[in-house]
Amino acid sequence: MDVARDRGAVAIDRDECKGCGLCVEACPPRVLRLSAELNRYGYHPAEYLGSGCTACGICYYVCPEPGGITVLRRQVA
Amino acid sequence: MEPQLIKGNEAVVKAALLAGCRAYYGYPITPASEIVEMAALYLPEVGGVFVQAESEVAAINMLYGGASAGVRAMTASSGPGISLMQEGFSYLAGAELPCVIVDMMRGGPGLGSIGPEQGDYFQIVKGGGHGCYRNLVLAPASVQELVDLTMLAFELADRYRNPVVVLADASVGQMMEPVSFPEPRPVPAAPAWAVTGTAATRHNLVNSIHLEPDVLEGHIRALEAKYREAERSEPRWEAWRVDDADIVLVGYGIVGRVLRAVVETARRRGIRAGLLRPITLYPFPTRAIRALADTARAFAVVEMSTGQLVEDVRLALEGSRPVETYGRVGGNIPTVEEVFQLVERTLVGARVPSEVSTNG
Amino acid sequence: MASDAPAMAVIHGRSPIFYRRFDRKDDDQHQTHYCPGCGHGIVTKLLAEAIDTLGIQDRTILVSPVGCSVFGYEYLDVGNIQVAHGRGPAVATAVKRSRPDSIVVSYQGDGDLAAIGTAEIVHAANRGEIVSVIFVNNAIYGMTGGQMAPTTLLREKTTTTPLGRDPAVHGYPLKVCELLATLDAPVFLERVALGSNKQIMATGRALRRALENQVHGLGFSLVEVLSPCPTIWGLDPAEAQTFVRETMTRTFPLGNFRDRSASAVPRRLAVTVPDLGELPRILGLGPASGADGASDTVVPASPVPTADHRIVVAGFGGQGVLLLGEFLAEAGLSAGYHVSWLPSYGPQMRSGTSNCHVRISAVPIDSPVVSRPNVLIALNEPSLRKFLLSMEPGGLVLYNADRVPVDCAGNDVRITPIASTAIADRLGSAKVGNMVMLGALLEATGMLPDGALDRALHRLVTQESWYELDRAALQAGRAAVHRMTAAPAEPSLARDPAMG
Structure with a gap:
């Protein structure tokens, strides 16, 4: 996959994430997963695979935390 | 303004409106129902809010809402309704919300009766809700004083950010007496801490939950400091013919007036009696009563309950003088004649020279 | 949150309606106190978005009673009033009546609204108070540790129904929307859920409608949200979401129970305030007349x-x-x-x-x-x-x-x-x-x-x-x-x- 051509991207605040996994379940292109690492609270935070995001925003809405997930969309040049 | 004959329950609403009260929430109950009726009539007329609540529980929480929004607000009830409101008293005090509650006391316990009684002293003065809080409590003995103290109640509520209770036995609410009403006071602006739905108040929070032990302790200590300040500044009482009194009668509300007549009777018969009528029940006029122990030989507490006020009198006197007690309950008001007999009994008990106690 | 793709722009991110830091919390000052996968977090987020969309942040007053949502005031940067268990609608009534320009939101759980506060919600609805109520129904007492709620499903085990909820003993799940729909006054009653992406988006729309109705001066609006409580239910967050979608909705069917948003006549609570000097006359206190x-x-x-x-x-x-x-x-x-x-x-x-x-x-x-x-x-x-x-x-x-x-x-x-x-x-x-x-x-x-x-x-x-x-x-x-x-x-x- 070519990151440069993705419509969107996801940024996850790993210390706000509680590792509930709802975003992983909800993501239509399946580009999120729970990290093998632990964050400072001891959760396995969600992480973006790095490419394939469509900027649909669903992960943002299923996330219970206010700022756990930020969704970005590529601007039309 | 020119004195007019008016019923206590009607006068208390007019006094509240003159004091700037612009919200009333209430539930009917005998013998306080005229208050909710008058409020329903007048609040809309002055641009205020009236809500007939579904219960006293709702009424006191509406009071919490109105006070949170920075409005001078009031409710009124009687014994059983006040019992239902006790949850709200605790929250109001905990959240430091100024408001006024009128309790026209009736007979209890349970459904009791609708006659006048003073059995709510404990639940109002000592607190009936949970936690370390106090109500400021004002006890009028006449319709004029009901008006004056209701107006004062709103001032004290704002000054101390605390609920203030006007505690009257039902007879004060039911009787008519001439009243001179003061001029209306301007409606104060919402206090800076209120939550009014504006940009300026957006960060405000009305709250009573503090889960951290140190934070809650700090909050309780701050409340405590407020109450200590009130204890220094706010005790009010009427002392009458106490300077040379051998026996001091103590009673509040309507009883205080009966005791005045007893003092007259006693003096006519050569007994040096005096009256100490607490006007604030909290803060209690502890020092004023204690000071009288220097000159008086005995104290007699008369109340329309089986011994509630007397506890505060005994605490004030710290055992320094004998305290007789006499109570009528169930809707009965002590008569001058029966209290006078108590006076004679007390003086015998206190070994006051017999030529005085039996004279006349 | 820096992006390494300079051509990217944020389309969904932390709402400005949330405080940047939750100062009133001792630690975790950017996280909520909610458990992983809790529906409250999602509802709060959707509420924040609705407030932002409608541009009513300064006017909004959030009423938070007792329950898991008790700390709503820590998160939302709006006027906040924390109140006693179940009494939100009474408090909201008084606030709205005296401050008619405010937008008052009572955010309540099922124990709060449907058990201890039943009288308050029914009467606020019946008076047609111009407030918005968010009712988060997760069929359990979460904060107190898993006791039966009035909305607990039949046969569900809770700490107070250890053998499961038996209708002969514990009664039936209380259906709040259906109950309130028997009243004449409410303008908007809708039950939504957090059981799927689609349901979550519908919840966002319902919440926005409930607030919008108030902005327009229409009457009482309530949104009931079927919401997961993974911790107490003993399910992982994804399973809990499935439970909401497939099981809860059988007892609590989703849908609109009342929508008079288009036909209700806007009401204005503001009143005429007489001059102070008029008071003695109004109260009959002037010279004997x-x-x-x-x-x-x-x-x-x-x-x-x-x-x-x-x-x-x-x-x-x-x-x-x-x-x-x-x-x-x-x-x-x-x-x-x-x-x-x-x-x-x-x-x-x-x-x-x-x-x-x-x-x-x-x-x-x-x-x-x-x-x-x-x-x-x-x-x-x-x-x-x-x-x-x-x-x-x-x-x-x-x-x-x-x-x-x-x-x-x-x-x-x-x-x-x-x-x-x-x-x-x-x-x-x-x-x-x-x-x-x-x-x-x-x-x-x-x-x-x-x-x-x-x-x-x-x-x-x-x-x-x-x-x-x-x-x-x-x-x-x-x-x-x-x-x-x-x-x-x-x-x-x-x-x-x-x-x-």
């Missing part, structure tokens, strides 16, 4: 300095006992005396005995309680017998009959029979019997000067026809005194030379 201007009769105020009338008026309900006393007190005030009027009172509108104590005194009145009357007006025989023995020796009794019962005579009081009801009947209405007695009392005692009654008549008698009848009754009472000469003793009312 007879509509005809004649009421303010000036009575020469020359009170008898020793006057001390301690009067008991007694009879049965309907005889005008209390009104007679009120006339006396009002007249006494007109004549420059101190007065008090203390009624017996009872359950309203029931027959029974009735009495009042009236004091008219030259000096301030110590006690309004008359335990030793020197005047008794007894409008029936039981009243005569009840109060006679408490009379002060030398007192006066006016008794509503032709003659005094034999066994009542001979006391040290003067009993004058005045057949007031019979006299009033002849005048045309038994209702003026009290005025006959009043006329008789004033004539027998001279306790008040002529004209003292004028103001009382003008204040207390509102119909012209009654006014004439009352005057006739007063006159008849005065005349009756002179016909009655059978008094056993001379009247000697306490220390008042004007009497007798």
Whole structure:
């Protein structure tokens, strides 16, 4: 996959994430997963695979935390 | 303004409106129902809010809402309704919300009766809700004083950010007496801490939950400091013919007036009696009563309950003088004649020279 | 949150309605206190988005009662009021009524709204309060650790239904939307869920509608959100979401139960506020105001300095006992005396005995309680017998009959029979019997000067026809005194030379 051509991207605040996994379940292109690492609270935070995001925003809405997930969309040049 | 004959329950609403009260929430109950009726009539007329609540529980929480929004607000009830409101008293005090509650006391316990009684002293003065809080409590003995103290109640509520209770036995609410009403006071602006739905108040929070032990302790200590300040500044009482009194009668509300007549009777018969009528029940006029122990030989507490006020009198006197007690309950008001007999009994008990106690 | 793709722009991120840091929390100052996968976090986020979209952040006041949502105030940068368990709708009512421009949101859980606060929510809805209620239904008490909620599903095990919810013992899940839909007032009632992406988006729309209705001044709006509680349910967050979608919705069907958003008429709560100077007039406190201007009769105020009338008026309900006393007190005030009027009172509108104590005194009145009357007006025989023995020796009794019962005579009081009801009947209405007695009392005692009654008549008698009848009754009472000469003793009312 070519990151440069993705419509969107996801940024996850790993210390706000509680590792509930709802975003992983909800993501239509399946580009999120729970990290093998632990964050400072001891959760396995969600992480973006790095490419394939469509900027649909669903992960943002299923996330219970206010700022756990930020969704970005590529601007039309 | 020119004195007019008016019923206590009607006068208390007019006094509240003159004091700037612009919200009333209430539930009917005998013998306080005229208050909710008058409020329903007048609040809309002055641009205020009236809500007939579904219960006293709702009424006191509406009071919490109105006070949170920075409005001078009031409710009124009687014994059983006040019992239902006790949850709200605790929250109001905990959240430091100024408001006024009128309790026209009736007979209890349970459904009791609708006659006048003073059995709510404990639940109002000592607190009936949970936690370390106090109500400021004002006890009028006449319709004029009901008006004056209701107006004062709103001032004290704002000054101390605390609920203030006007505690009257039902007879004060039911009787008519001439009243001179003061001029209306301007409606104060919402206090800076209120939550009014504006940009300026957006960060405000009305709250009573503090889960951290140190934070809650700090909050309780701050409340405590407020109450200590009130204890220094706010005790009010009427002392009458106490300077040379051998026996001091103590009673509040309507009883205080009966005791005045007893003092007259006693003096006519050569007994040096005096009256100490607490006007604030909290803060209690502890020092004023204690000071009288220097000159008086005995104290007699008369109340329309089986011994509630007397506890505060005994605490004030710290055992320094004998305290007789006499109570009528169930809707009965002590008569001058029966209290006078108590006076004679007390003086015998206190070994006051017999030529005085039996004279006349 | 830096992006390494400079051409990217944030389309979904932390709402500005959230505080940047949750200062009121001791730690975790950017996380909520909610458990992983909790529905509250999602609802709060959707609420924040709705507030932002509608541009009402400054106007919004969040009411947070007790439950897992108790800390709503820590997160949302709006006006916040934390309240007692279940009482949100009562608090919201008062806030909205006094601050009609605010947008008041009551955010409640199922124990809060559907158990302890049932009365408050039903009545706020029934009054059509212009507030928005968010009802998060997760069918369990979360904060207190998993007890049965009114919405707990049948057969569900909780810490207080260890064998499962049995309808024969615990009743059935309470359906709030259905319940409230029986009321006339609500404008918008909708049940939504957090069981899928699609349901979450629908929840966002419903919340926005509930707030928008309030912005438009429409009435009561409530959104019930079926919400997962993975921790207490013992499910992982994804399983809990599935449970909401597949199981909860069987008991609590999703859908709209009321939508009058388009037809409801906007209401404006604002009221006209009169000038402060108008208050005395509104409250009837101004100078005594007879509509005809004649009421303010000036009575020469020359009170008898020793006057001390301690009067008991007694009879049965309907005889005008209390009104007679009120006339006396009002007249006494007109004549420059101190007065008090203390009624017996009872359950309203029931027959029974009735009495009042009236004091008219030259000096301030110590006690309004008359335990030793020197005047008794007894409008029936039981009243005569009840109060006679408490009379002060030398007192006066006016008794509503032709003659005094034999066994009542001979006391040290003067009993004058005045057949007031019979006299009033002849005048045309038994209702003026009290005025006959009043006329008789004033004539027998001279306790008040002529004209003292004028103001009382003008204040207390509102119909012209009654006014004439009352005057006739007063006159008849005065005349009756002179016909009655059978008094056993001379009247000697306490220390008042004007009497007798």
